[in-house]
Amino acid sequence: MATRSWIVPGPQEHDVEHVTALRVQLVAGAVSVQAHDAAHVHVAVEEVTGNPLEIDVEDGRLTIGYPFLGWDGWVKRLRSFRSSDTARVRVLVPRATAVTLATAVADAAVEGVHEDVSLMTAGARVRAQGCRGAASVKSASGGVEVLDHDGPVRVSTAAGRTTLVGNLPRVEVTSVAGAVSVSTTSRTSMVDLATVSGAMHVDLPAATGLSLTARTVSGAVTVDGADRRAPGLGATTVDERDGQDVCFLTARSVSGSLAVVRETRAVDRPAAAEDRA
Incomplete structure (x- = not known):
């Protein structure tokens, strides 16, 4: 499947088809993921301050985050990262979507998902509600x-x-x-x-x-x-x-x-x- 990507410097909305997994990586702000009954993913970026976000879709996986941070080794990067980068993101996903959320100090919440959920934070509150499957949470202080x-x-x-x-x-x-x-x-x-x-x-x-x-x-x-x-x-x-x-x-x-x-x-x-x- 072809790779698609968008640079998001400010509030935007996108509908994305054929997504089976979502991962979001933020520094500050908030991210909420909620299951819905539609077949597509709806991404609503409500605020972006500092560096722009990137939305990337490849092989059924939708990624929202900062490319310069990378995904591997995010814990060490985010714990020592000092930035004013802030984003508030709301995502609606089909229930059978695996979800991974990783933040520095951005609160993270996921609701109603019927696949595995992984939540990771350096110092924010994280919440999963009404989900099924395996839930994994790693937190330094939230x-x-x-x-x-x-x-x-x-x-x-x-x-x-x-x-x-x-x-x-x-x-x-x-x-x-x-x-x-x-x-x-x-x-x-x-x-x-x-x-x-x-x-x-x-x-x-x-x-x-x-x-x-x-x-x-x-x-x-x-x-x-x-x-x-x-x-x-x-x-x-x-x-x-x-x-x-x-x-x-x-x-x-x-x-x-x-x-x-x-x-x-x-x-x-x-x-x-x-x-x-």
Whole structure:
């Protein structure tokens, strides 16, 4: 398929056919991607300050960003990049479009996509809502929200709160200082959490079995409000399996606490005072 490209120095709109994957790379500003029922992609560039954007289409992949930054090794470039380049971009995509968003300090959001989603930021807020498929998030300091999700989620962050809600059969979260909240409606799940100082909270459906291994130096471990932490520095283990509905939960932390609550319905939980980080 022929390559097509546009230089975008200011507000413009483009409709693009035959796109199966989207990737957007911004420095500052904001990018939002929302699924729609049409077969084409609609790109609305609402603001451009500084260097112009480039829109490029090749072999079914639509790329929006700055050519001089490149795509490979974007983390090192964006963390050290100092620029006034700002853009605000809104994109409508077919639901079966894979989405990758990478920003320095531009907030990023994706909604309603039924393919894999990858979100990467150096210091902005990122959110995925109502998506299906695998979600992957990497953040240096921004808050992370994956809400009403159906599929596995993997998050790596240094600071900033992580909130995950939905039918989550597999969850992996690595965080340094940010609090982690996981609410899953999946009755069979594998959850792996690791923090240094961030508090961890896991909501499970009522009567879900639990196979727990938790290692903390000073953090509390509670299950349904009861203190279950093992004495000393040994691992805390809880094995309460009865039937096939089981959450296999592994947690590791230095000072962060772990609270597991089995409720009638897993819902988004407001941040507790000790979780706000």
